[in-house]
Amino acid sequence: MKGRRLYLDGVSVVFDGFRALNNLALIVEPGELRAVIGPNGAGKTTMMDVITGKTRPTEGVVSFGDADLTRLDEAAIANLGIGRKFQKPTVFDALTVFENLELALKAPRGPLPCLRWALTGEAKSRIGATLREIGLEERAQDPAAILSHGQRQWLEIGMLLMQDPDLLLVDEPVAGMTDAETEHTARLLAGIAGRRSVVVVEHDLDFVRALNCRVTVLAEGSLLSEGSIDHVQKDERVIEVYLGR
Amino acid sequence: MSVTALPGARASGLRIGLRAVLIGAVLVLAAMPVLNQLPQDHALHVSDFLVSVTGKWICYAILALSLDLAWGYAGILSLGHGAFFALGGYAMGMHLMRLIGPRGVYGHPVLPDFMVFLGYQELPWYWLGFDSFAFAMLMVLLVPGLVAFVLGWLCFRSRITGVYLSIITQAMTYALMLAFFRNDMGFGGNNGFTDFKELLGMPLSTTAARAALFYASLVALVGCYLLCRWITGTKYGRVLTAIRDAESRVRFLGYGVTRHKLFAFVLSAMMAGLAGALYVPQVGIINPSEFSPGNSIEAVVWVAVGGRGTLVGAVLGAFSVNGLKTWLTSTAPDLWLFVLGGLFVLVTLLLPRGLIGLVQGRGQGGPK
Ligand SMILES: Nc1ncnc2c1ncn2[C@@H]1O[C@H](COP(=O)(O)OP(=O)(O)OP(=O)(O)O)[C@@H](O)[C@H]1O
Ligand SMILES: [Mg+2]
Numbered sequence: 372m373k374g375r376r377l378y379l380d381g382v383s384v385v386f387d388g389f390r391a392l393n394n395l396a397l398i399v400e401p402g403e404l405r406a407v408i409g410p411n412g413a414g415k416t417t418m419m420d421v422i423t424g425k426t427r428p429t430e431g432v433v434s435f436g437d438a439d440l441t442r443l444d445e446a447a448i449a450n451l452g453i454g455r456k457f458q459k460p461t462v463f464d465a466l467t468v469f470e471n472l473e474l475a476l477k478a479p480r481g482p483l484p485c486l487r488w489a490l491t492g493e494a495k496s497r498i499g500a501t502l503r504e505i506g507l508e509e510r511a512q513d514p515a516a517i518l519s520h521g522q523r524q525w526l527e528i529g530m531l532l533m534q535d536p537d538l539l540l541v542d543e544p545v546a547g548m549t550d551a552e553t554e555h556t557a558r559l560l561a562g563i564a565g566r567r568s569v570v571v572v573e574h575d576l577d578f579v580r581a582l583n584c585r586v587t588v589l590a591e592g593s594l595l596s597e598g599s600i601d602h603v604q605k606d607e608r609v610i611e612v613y614l615g616r
Numbered sequence: 617m618s619v620t621a622l623p624g625a626r627a628s629g630l631r632i633g634l635r636a637v638l639i640g641a642v643l644v645l646a647a648m649p650v651l652n653q654l655p656q657d658h659a660l661h662v663s664d665f666l667v668s669v670t671g672k673w674i675c676y677a678i679l680a681l682s683l684d685l686a687w688g689y690a691g692i693l694s695l696g697h698g699a700f701f702a703l704g705g706y707a708m709g710m711h712l713m714r715l716i717g718p719r720g721v722y723g724h725p726v727l728p729d730f731m732v733f734l735g736y737q738e739l740p741w742y743w744l745g746f747d748s749f750a751f752a753m754l755m756v757l758l759v760p761g762l763v764a765f766v767l768g769w770l771c772f773r774s775r776i777t778g779v780y781l782s783i784i785t786q787a788m789t790y791a792l793m794l795a796f797f798r799n800d801m802g803f804g805g806n807n808g809f810t811d812f813k814e815l816l817g818m819p820l821s822t823t824a825a826r827a828a829l830f831y832a833s834l835v836a837l838v839g840c841y842l843l844c845r846w847i848t849g850t851k852y853g854r855v856l857t858a859i860r861d862a863e864s865r866v867r868f869l870g871y872g873v874t875r876h877k878l879f880a881f882v883l884s885a886m887m888a889g890l891a892g893a894l895y896v897p898q899v900g901i902i903n904p905s906e907f908s909p910g911n912s913i914e915a916v917v918w919v920a921v922g923g924r925g926t927l928v929g930a931v932l933g934a935f936s937v938n939g940l941k942t943w944l945t946s947t948a949p950d951l952w953l954f955v956l957g958g959l960f961v962l963v964t965l966l967l968p969r970g971l972i973g974l975v976q977g978r979g980q981g982g983p984k
Contacts, residue, residue: 449870482879485852
């Protein structure tokens with residue numbers, strides 16, 4: 372199942388006459404780590420909405436491997452192996468940290484399998500490993516409602532890992548994190564890429580530099596520049612709309 | 617670790633306490649028909665009235681449980697659960713009508729009185745099979761289940777939630793009420809069904825039959841409670857609460873939200889149907905007023921007052937609000953609707969977690 376490429380071409384999204392995405396093209400190769408930057412309102416989140424089925428593109432091609440993502444709903448796209456972390460972390464407040472991860476863990480998703488679900492030793496150890504990875508071991512039995520903003524970010528990253536997706540879309544993962552945590556996240560994401568494709572949206576340029584990957588710059592819904600971080604930082608147009616401010 | 621261990625230990629202590637209270641309550645209820653047999657002047661004598669009214673409340677408690685599964689866990693605020701209750705009641709009523717046989721006022725060998733009166737020549741096809749207890753019981757579950765399935769499928773698939781969904785469910789029960797009022801529907805029009813004679817060979821007027829129905833209802837309540845307790849304790853139950861709190865997020869985890877909500881809604885409707893089926897032989901009548909929108913709203917108030925998303929709260933709410941209603945309607949009948957409305961407002965504002973929240977105390981998180 373591994374080895375599918377994400378392909379966007381000519382994608383436009385129009386909200387009441389406003390073009391949030393305008394003829395956008397993007398290709399993410401299997402196993403690639405890609406950073407996406409751009410000013411507020413550039414359309415970064417909207418791009419993720421289009422890939423995950425939340426928003427239907429007004430026109431354009433969106434595919435993952437040979438699956439046409441414009442024809443599938445959110446759940447079907449998630450089950451294709453595309454996982455997402457939201458810009459505003461959304462976890463299930465009434466459930467414990469452990470239960471949040473358990474819900475995300477890759478397993479049959481229908482009502483009957485969920486009724487029959489029993490926590491196996493293997494599942495428990497996978498959840499345990501993720502809890503260690505995201506530093507929430509001590510909080511496993513706490514309701515997610517009482518976590519801090521940074522911890523919610525971590526929990527959502529953990530939920531993304533539990534889904535075992537082939538493509539991870541990560542929207543502003545380090546907002547609200549300390550420098551040490553930011554570094555940890557960069558290492559975590561870089562470590563995941565290679566086995567899976569990862570697309571990271573982030574404003575923090577030090578973080579993007581630490582990812583050490585190809586960078587895509589969006590502005591006003593279109594592709595502005597693409598290349599290494601040094602390349603885009605030297606690009607006149609990028610300096611003008613984004614870095615120069 | 618010691619910090620996190622504390623609330624857990626307290627919660628499990630509460631759970632053991634709760635179990636003891638629940639078993640005690642079931643035993644007290646179970647004793648009522650027995651104590652009814654004691655001589656009138658005995659200190660522990662329980663009156664006929666109290667036994668029969670408690671039997672009704674037990675049915676209401678099952679309805680409240682079913683609503684709590686849909687609303688408290690899956691977040692589906694149904695303002696039409698009374699319709700599922702009434703449909704189950706009508707299915708049972710049809711069986712009871714068939715059991716009257718030729719003993720009706722008109723003495724027709726096949727047709728029930730109302731059909732003779734309305735000039736029916738033969739039994740409508742949808743009455744066939746209701747002679748059989750097993751078939752009728754199947755319909756008690758299937759008819760509400762099917763209605764819930766169709767309505768739920770249409771709504772959940774189109775992602776109709778919140779107030780819109782509530783209004784649609786309310787419209788459903790209202791539409792059904794108008795339909796059942798019609799004589800040509802073949803369900804007895806505004807008179808509905810009454811004058812039942814027997815069930816499973818027991819004449820309904822006997823104390824033994826009343827006690828049997830009481831115990832059947834109690835067993836059903838305990839069974840439904842245990843079923844709901846089990847369901848909500850599984851991963852499926854946690855998926856439901858996740859849908860309640862952040863429906864779209866659940867989709868991005870790959871769960872088919874429509875299927876999950878539909879499953880809970882249909883199961884809940886079947887439970888409500890069962891409650892109605894147990895209710896009808898105890899009160900001896902079923903008519904279209906059971907579909908009236910107010911009934912469904914009252915059921916929501918029971919659950920809100922008791923504390924939604926707790927199961928126990930729903931049962932507690934059904935008993936306490938109906939106890940209050942029975943008492944008030946005999947002392948100050950005009951006040952009831954104001955008290956009901958006031959109760960709902962007060963609980964929503966002051967006791968968002970209901971009566972059960974008072975017992976559980978603070979600091980245990982939201983509905984769970
Ligand atoms: N559902 C919607 N309806 C109307 N306009 C929308 C909608 N969603 C997004 N937009 C608009 O589309 C534009 C792009 O928004 P988007 O959230 O994709 O930007 P972004 O690059 O993620 O910005 P940020 O860095 O602030 O997160 C914005 O101007 C936003 O107001
Ligand atoms: Mg954004």
